Amino acid sequence: xxxxxxxxxxxxxxxxxxxxGLFLAMLTIxxxxxxxxxxxxxxxxxIMAKPPVWIPKEISFDAYVAMxxxxxxxxxxxxxxFRNSLIVSVTSTVIAVAIGMAGGYxxxxxxxxxxxxxxxxxxxxxxxxxxxxxxxxFFLYVRLGIIDTHFGLILAYVALNVPFTIWLIDGxxxxxxxxxxxxxxxxxxTRWQAFWQVEFPLAGPGIASAAIFxxxxxxxxxxLASQLTRSVSAKTLPVGLLDYTAExxxxxxxxxxxxxxxxxxxxxxxxxxxxxxxxxxxxxAVKG
Amino acid sequence: MATVSLKKLTKRYxxxxxxxxxxxxxxxxxxxxxxxxxxxxxxxxxxxxAGLEEISAGSIEIGGRVVNDLPPRSRNISxxxxxxxxxxxxxxxxxxxxxxxxxxxAKEDMDRRVAEASAILGLDTLLDRRPSQLSxxxxxxxxxxxxxxxxxxxxxxxxxxxxxxAKLRTQMRTEIKKLHAKVRSTVIYVTHDQVExxxxxxxxxxxxxxxxxxxxxPDEVFRRPxxxxxxxxxxxxxxxxxxxxxxxxxLVFASGEKLPLPHQFKANVTTGDKVxxxxxxxxxxxxxxxxxxxxxxxxHQIELPITVTEPLGNETLVFVEFNGSDWVSRMLxxxxxxxxxxxxxxxxxxxxxxxxxxxxxxxxx
Numbered sequence: 001x002x003x004x005x006x007x008x009x010x011x012x013x014x015x016x017x018x019x020x021g022l023f024l025a026m027l028t029i030x031x032x033x034x035x036x037x038x039x040x041x042x043x044x045x046x047i048m049a050k051p052p053v054w055i056p057k058e059i060s061f062d063a064y065v066a067m068x069x070x071x072x073x074x075x076x077x078x079x080x081x082f083r084n085s086l087i088v089s090v091t092s093t094v095i096a097v098a099i100g101m102a103g104g105y106x107x108x109x110x111x112x113x114x115x116x117x118x119x120x121x122x123x124x125x126x127x128x129x130x131x132x133x134x135x136x137x138f139f140l141y142v143r144l145g146i147i148d149t150h151f152g153l154i155l156a157y158v159a160l161n162v163p164f165t166i167w168l169i170d171g172x173x174x175x176x177x178x179x180x181x182x183x184x185x186x187x188x189x190t191r192w193q194a195f196w197q198v199e200f201p202l203a204g205p206g207i208a209s210a211a212i213f214x215x216x217x218x219x220x221x222x223x224l225a226s227q228l229t230r231s232v233s234a235k236t237l238p239v240g241l242l243d244y245t246a247e248x249x250x251x252x253x254x255x256x257x258x259x260x261x262x263x264x265x266x267x268x269x270x271x272x273x274x275x276x277x278x279x280x281x282x283x284x285a286v287k288g
Numbered sequence: 289m290a291t292v293s294l295k296k297l298t299k300r301y302x303x304x305x306x307x308x309x310x311x312x313x314x315x316x317x318x319x320x321x322x323x324x325x326x327x328x329x330x331x332x333x334x335x336x337x338a339g340l341e342e343i344s345a346g347s348i349e350i351g352g353r354v355v356n357d358l359p360p361r362s363r364n365i366s367x368x369x370x371x372x373x374x375x376x377x378x379x380x381x382x383x384x385x386x387x388x389x390x391x392x393x394a395k396e397d398m399d400r401r402v403a404e405a406s407a408i409l410g411l412d413t414l415l416d417r418r419p420s421q422l423s424x425x426x427x428x429x430x431x432x433x434x435x436x437x438x439x440x441x442x443x444x445x446x447x448x449x450x451x452x453x454a455k456l457r458t459q460m461r462t463e464i465k466k467l468h469a470k471v472r473s474t475v476i477y478v479t480h481d482q483v484e485x486x487x488x489x490x491x492x493x494x495x496x497x498x499x500x501x502x503x504x505x506p507d508e509v510f511r512r513p514x515x516x517x518x519x520x521x522x523x524x525x526x527x528x529x530x531x532x533x534x535x536x537x538x539l540v541f542a543s544g545e546k547l548p549l550p551h552q553f554k555a556n557v558t559t560g561d562k563v564x565x566x567x568x569x570x571x572x573x574x575x576x577x578x579x580x581x582x583x584x585x586x587x588h589q590i591e592l593p594i595t596v597t598e599p600l601g602n603e604t605l606v607f608v609e610f611n612g613s614d615w616v617s618r619m620l621x622x623x624x625x626x627x628x629x630x631x632x633x634x635x636x637x638x639x640x641x642x643x644x645x646x647x648x649x650x651x652x653x
Binding site for chain 2: 182202
């Protein structure tokens with residue numbers, strides 16, 4: 001066997017090893033999600049079986065039917081929860097991204113006093129676990145009378161997300177060369193126009209990814225929401241999962257079904273937006 | 289019609305003064321090059337004219353109108369950036385038409401002016417491409433096109449050629465010169481490359497540490513440098529500059545070697561003066577291989593050892609040892625020379641320069 005064919009063989013073998021490795025990694029990542037989907041479609045006996053039943057024997061959509069059949073028939077107010085989740089997540093994401101854009105832009109473009117301390121302070125807020133804040137927040141919200149309201153939850157989520165969006169968006173604005181905004185100003189733009197015409201479109205993909213992160217954080221958040229909401233008019237989907245727990249039993253199938261209902265919008269949104277998250281959009285702006 | 293005049297223009301960042309109250313008058317349609325080493329304040333000056341940098345003191349007038357506090361868009365200028373600064377999310381056409389779109393120009397008017405500019409610069413076939421699909425030279429042309437479309441009073445260029453390779457740079461230099469001949473606007477061109485400044489500009493402004501060292505035509509700054517700095521900065525290879533002492537009609541160098549005091553300076557120096565003697569490589573050559581521009585009596589003959597030669601084909605740069613260091617000389621119609629060989633050199637002292645050692649100012653009256 002000559003050198004070339006052995007090198008070719010080696011390359012081919014390596015390729016196969018890579019693919020197996022990749023498959024295993026993906027399996028580890030995807031299995032829990034897959035298990036939830038399967039569990040939502042099989043009877044509780046099978047879910048609890050030991051050793052586990054890998055392939056479901058029968059598939060039924062009973063849990064999904066029951067979920068929507070109203071109180072008393074095993075149903076939960078899923079439409080209301082969905083609406084609450086949507087209102088809270090979308091509103092707080094929009095606000096967090098708006099603040100994040102203003103803040104991120106300021107950090108990326110302007111020099112001001114104690115800039116790095118302010119930035120550090122913002123980042124430090126991320127070190128406090130959300131659950132540690134839930135009790136103080138609870139008391140505060142009760143006093144203010146905003147417990148169990150959309151507004152209260154939105155406020156908490158905005159505060160939770162702003163440092164992160166500022167940090168992300170700051171990074172994306174830094175990647176947009178300063179020269180571009182200056183060129184736009186010379187081309188007749190005001191500072192404001194230069195931002196919207198040139199810098200915003202270029203940082204757009206970055207801002208979109210910051211928005212997704214913020215949205216998913218809100219959509220999936222449980223710890224704070226479980227403390228700050230209690231009625232159908234304010235509870236979000238993750239909190240709604242608790243409806244499937246009774247004093248002595250847990251309806252795992254129903255819970256999994258609701259989890260699937262939660263995952264679908266998040267997955268769809270991520271799928272739609274990820275196409276726009278192409279990097280390297282600024283290439284060709286300045287030298288190179 | 290646009291003159292530009294800077295009056296006591298100053299820029300400070302906190303306590304640090306970058307530009308120290310410079311004065312400059314630029315006439316209409318003039319091509320002015322601001323040249324100097326990095327950190328001399330030339331780019332800051334340009335950015336102040338553009339309105340991208342606030343001025344700390346003094347004033348800027350464009351076309352007789354004080355523009356100190358006007359935003360860039362109200363100054364009717366256009367600027368070509370070193371980085372080109374093309375909008376990557378727009379096609380070449382959109383890049384060119386952007387300023388017109390912002391100004392709210394009619395579609396037909398916009399199309400016509402974009403077509404005109406792209407015809408001048410040969411961009412017709414590239415109009416639907418994006419900047420990322422263009423080569424360096426093409427991007428450079430788009431950047432110039434974007435400047436032309438606005439039909440500005442003043443063009444500002446901020447080191448526009450420094451990102452191009454040597455060959456393309458020479459080519460674009462010619463194009464800029466042709467462009468100026470066509471458009472006839474006032475141009476302020478910043479560069480650190482003295483060759484670019486010499487070849488392009490009507491007048492050159494040489495800056496150093498936030499001061500203007502000299503303003504003059506390329507010929508003036510080359511032949512009559514006002515300071516030692518200008519003498520060393522303009523010209524390639526640079527002027528040979530060496531400290532000496534005046535002693536009874538002679539220049540005595542540190543090594544003890546002597547040269548006669550050039551007659552054009554005799555009236556301005558006295559024995560004991562410390563001076564810097566300067567001679568361009570063209571004015572020191574192996575005897576018979578150069579052209580003396582003055583009187584034959586001013587050509588001083590001396591025999592010097594050769595250290596290194598750099599043949600360039602049509603000429604050879606010959607490094608000879610004098611006063612303990614290398615002096616570069618330009619040898620026309622070269623013949624082969626060997627290192628270590630002693631050759632007869634001609635020094636055309638009518639072309640020599642003398643500067644005061646302390647102030648660096650020329651001693652020519």
